[in-house]
Amino acid sequence: MAPGGRASSSATSVRTDDLTKRFGTRRGVEGVTIEVRDGEVFGFLGPNGAGKSTTIRLLMGLQRPSRGVARVLGLDPVADGAAVRRDVGYLPGELALFPRLTGRETLERLGGARDLRDTGWRDSLIERFGAEIDRPVRALSKGNRQKIGLVQAFMHRPRLLILDEPTSGLDPLLQEEFSRLIQEVSADGVTVFLSSHDLDEVQRLASTVAIIREGHVVAVDTVDGLRRTAPQVIELRFAHPPRTRFADLPGVSVTAQGERDVTLGVTGPVSAVLRAAVSDDVTGITARPVDLEELFLRYYDPLTEEKDHAH
Numbered sequence: 001m002a003p004g005g006r007a008s009s010s011a012t013s014v015r016t017d018d019l020t021k022r023f024g025t026r027r028g029v030e031g032v033t034i035e036v037r038d039g040e041v042f043g044f045l046g047p048n049g050a051g052k053s054t055t056i057r058l059l060m061g062l063q064r065p066s067r068g069v070a071r072v073l074g075l076d077p078v079a080d081g082a083a084v085r086r087d088v089g090y091l092p093g094e095l096a097l098f099p100r101l102t103g104r105e106t107l108e109r110l111g112g113a114r115d116l117r118d119t120g121w122r123d124s125l126i127e128r129f130g131a132e133i134d135r136p137v138r139a140l141s142k143g144n145r146q147k148i149g150l151v152q153a154f155m156h157r158p159r160l161l162i163l164d165e166p167t168s169g170l171d172p173l174l175q176e177e178f179s180r181l182i183q184e185v186s187a188d189g190v191t192v193f194l195s196s197h198d199l200d201e202v203q204r205l206a207s208t209v210a211i212i213r214e215g216h217v218v219a220v221d222t223v224d225g226l227r228r229t230a231p232q233v234i235e236l237r238f239a240h241p242p243r244t245r246f247a248d249l250p251g252v253s254v255t256a257q258g259e260r261d262v263t264l265g266v267t268g269p270v271s272a273v274l275r276a277a278v279s280d281d282v283t284g285i286t287a288r289p290v291d292l293e294e295l296f297l298r299y300y301d302p303l304t305e306e307k308d309h310a311h
């Protein structure tokens with residue numbers, strides 16, 4: 001599950017190598033190496049402040065990296081930023097719209113810049129999201145502004161979408177509509193880079209997931225792969241307090257310890273645990289794979305280590 005561990009492919013929509021952005025002494029992102037293959041939905045998952053928006057701004061050529069490279073549709077976002085911004089369907093995390101323009105005028109203006117011809121598709125998106133297009137955007141709620149943002153990202157039928165927390169501010173029905181739209185365009189071969197802090201959303205839509213934490217990509221894998229490499233949770237029950245120190249066994253961490261029961265996370269073969277359990281006259285055992293929620297929390301939660309120490 002090493003970051004960037006997948007084989008390199010020539011059919012790549014987004015590629016970064018050691019992409020790094022510092023803001024003075026503050027860390028933005030550090031050494032981000034990822035690859036998004038053509039046609040995949042790539043989930044970019046991380047908590048607030050992890051570096052998702054910074055990475056995306058680097059991909060869109062809105063900021064210059066301190067180090068490293070990015071390629072988007074084969075283009076260098078710094079040198080060819082205008083082309084990247086024309087060709088990619090981009091939804092920024094903080095949507096800056098001209099406050100006095102209506103939604104309609106905003107979409108006309110943005111459509112003009114991208115040589116938009118198929119207004120039928122744009123209008124169908126307006127309808128699907130129920131976007132209010134006749135009021136000045138400054139008078140719109142966050143959710144209603146987000147709808148304008150989504151329409152402009154999809155309206156020119158880009159072959160790559162880069163979406164920064166696209167469902168923030170949308171009600172559940174519209175989140176569903178958004179998911180359907182992603183599934184549709186994905187079936188048409190569009191590549192999607194989707195940042196989110198919502199595990200459910202990413203799990204539902206993405207085939208590959210990168211997890212970013214404190215500026216570093218800490219895991220890149222398929223959703224299935226993450227499940228496969230997840231540790232097993234094994235609970236053991238004993239008639240008498242066991243003599244074995246389970247934490248000393250290879251690949252084992254103790255997540256809960258009672259007098260006559262113990263809960264373990266086991267990575268790799270479980271034979272050592274089972275042998276030790278038998279020698280301690282184990283009376284009961286349950287085993288299950290760690291669920292994805294728990295797995296993500298290990299990468300996600302800055303308190304995990306402290307919690308581990310507490311046991």
Ligand SMILES: Nc1ncnc2c1ncn2[C@@H]1O[C@H](COP(=O)(O)OP(=O)(O)OP(=O)(O)O)[C@@H](O)[C@H]1O
Binds near residue numbers: 027
């Ligand atoms: N212009 C800036 N100047 C200084 N620090 C910045 C700037 N932009 C981002 N940062 C810092 O970079 C880090 C990553 O921020 P970023 O906005 O990329 O996170 P994020 O994962 O998108 O979070 P969120 O979900 O809250 O939007 C944070 O520590 C943030 O304070």
